[in-house]
Amino acid sequence: MLESGFLIPIIMFVVGVSIVAAISLLNKDKPKSDSEKVPKEIELTERFCIGSYLGGLPNADKPAPLVFCGVGEDEFIFRLGSQGAEIGRIHRDAVNDVIVGGKHQIAEQLTAQEKLCLGKISTSKKAKGYCLVLPWEESSGTKHNVIFEFAEQSFAEQTAQILKKWMKQK
Secondary structure (H helix, E strand, O other): OHHHHHHHHHHHHHHHHHHHHHHHHHHHOOOOOHHHHOOOOOOOOOEEEOOEEEEOEOOEOOOEOOEEEEEOOOEEEEEEEOOOOEEEEEEOOOEOOOEEEEHHHHHHHOOHHHHHHHOHHHHOOOOOOEEEEEEEEOOOOOEEEEEEEEOOHHHHHHHHHHHHHHOOOO
16 A cells, blocks of 8 residues: 555656657647747857947947947847847948047047047047947938947957958948
């Protein structure tokens, strides 16, 4: 009698596992819902660090210390870190140019609103740091400048060359 007390839970466990396995095999062949069918945008072969984000992307008003750029089929995709949250996208054919320069040089070319992204030291010729600016235009005609900061000019220039390689000509 005591042995049958252990036998019933073991049989129930085996039957339960069998039912779960059978259901999972049957669901494996079911067509997926529309939301599951939509593939995430596949980034092309290039993903690179684009420095510290200072500002200029719509809906991304906070600076970020380390941003990576992935190159999608039609867009540059900006993410916090190498695999982090997306902070913005720009169509590759919307980018007009890539500009690299010292903070004070870049500040001279920006609007008052965009200068706020650089901070108070941007007007000083002693300001350390180099900026990469992506001037781009929305389909509506609205112009933007996305600003990234680098510690060294060589890194900013290398990143500018990569971006220029992936820009789509209009």
